[in-house]
Amino acid sequence: MTDPAASGSAPGSAPGAGLSERLTALFWRRPGLLVALLITPPLLWLGVVYIGSLAALLWQSFYSIDEFSGAIVKEFTLKTYAELGLQQNIDIIVRTVLMAAAVTVASVILAFPIAFFAARYARGRWKAFFYLGIMLPLWSSYLVKVYAWKLILAKEGIVTWAANGIGAGPLLDGVLALPVIGGGSLSTSYIGTFLVFVYVWLPYMILPMQAALERVPTSMIEASADLGAGGLRTLRSVILPLAAPGIIAGSIFTFSLTLGDYIIPQIIGSSRYFIGQAVYSLQGTAGNVPLAAAFAVIPIVIMLVYLTIARRMGAFDAL
Template identity: 60%
Template sequence: MSPTRPARDRDSQGPEERPVLLRIASFLYLRPSLVLALLLGPPLVWMIVVYLGSLVFLLIQSFFSLDPFTGQVIRVLTLATYKDLWTPANLDIFFRTATMAAVVTVTTAVLAFPLAYFMARYASTRLKTVLYLAVLLPLWSSYLVRVYAWRLILAKEGILNWFIQQLDLTRVLDLLLRAPVIGGPSLSVSFLGMFIVFVYVWLPYMILPVQAALERVPRSLLEASGDLGARPGQTLRHVTLPLAFPGVIAGSIFTFSLTLGDFVVPYSLGNSSFFIGQAVLSLTGTAFNIPLAAAFTVVPMGIMAFYLVGARTLGAFDAL
């Protein structure tokens, strides 16, 4: 940060005696818009040139196409790539990813609520700090390590199967795994396993905004509801839940967006049916079809833009 605070002119000191830095400071004091430009310039240039520039460039690339014979990108604007995108196989990928994101989001919301509610309503200040850290720690700790943990847990010879065997529930698990779509050869290669891991890794992102929203529900409102004769269940349904909803929406921005764009979990636990992240990665990594990969990412970008606008109207940004 540069010294930008106003300088006091001191009569005892002539301008020629003052150190250079102070003279610069006085010079800047008289020019607030220059100060603003100096402060805002570097971060703004970085974000606009490096980040927005890249995003726009990506968008443009999705209107280029790949020459099927040479594999070179043809820099002519065309909709051909979007036509390639519109195949049943790719639509399957979008549908699969969006469904997973939606199911994961709903599940995290259901799991997050009791903990958030307990933290906001019942926990003592001390316990609340402990719980807060207990949620924060997994949120910030290595996401890859956390995915890896589930590889250990879900492995065929791993701890979960061991428990299932001890409890004599192997047949129930087999039945689950034989189910269409969610099943697979084992928990570590199935949509069911993937779903568990997604819920696990994104759950803290849901807990925190829901807790923040519940924290802001005024106690007097709940008391008023009780005084007016509502049973606790009714207060929960008609007062607490609606007020917590913006928090759920705020959390869902993260859980939804993170699931849409992830490729680590599908690669570690999935089978050959791709998710958006995997498709993009393989298109850039092995197929070198950047235009199609770009077009692929336009879909989650569009879904998220739509989602963010919706979230904004529901007041979720105040809960962030």
């Protein structure tokens, strides 16, 4: 393990064997020891830093805030959770979940053809081009991309200019005049928020989807056709069920990243809050850490519910 050249030497080999040989022999006799050594640091990280902070978060959400002094009352109460039930907070949660769902569905629809092409047809140069094309946007700063989109979607931006240029200006105005999702311009509407979310998270959908589609054996697709199935039937009965774990993995990314993001809706969109923004302002300027914690628990609960439903529907049967 420590030295490839030494891995062939057996225990009881020549006396005076080096440290690496002795270690190799030790690990060979006690395979559990190596596994323990490899897995302890990440387990500690996961246990203390990750699970620990999650537990602290959950703990804080059961505290409450004294309405007069603004001080945190460190006593167990469900009062904070009751506050989540206020109409303005419910609105934030529903808005965020709907946006995350819409972004996820759009990502699945956009990502599937790209991932399918990359997994089943792209070879050599095309494959390299695919990876570069998917990864390249991830190399630049998230903030730069979001501000770039603000300019693209602004009233004086290229989208409005292009729409007017091809005579689709009225169409754009019509879309922006729609209630709720419309607004003064794309960059100050939910449509704009949605477009940028889809752009920013799309690679996280394509990559796991492509990996899952690549694992579907060609012979299985051929077998489906051989048994009389047309393309759509094969897609529905063979390809999608077999690629489901990858699609679910991608949707975990797009869904939970949208649920938790507080920068994109801050820069692009109407001024109405998403969960991430609520958490940010509650724990910052408002100093209401318990309510911020209770808000932060919501995405976790939603993801658990989502995964449970996916599991019930057999999305992981092909794993």
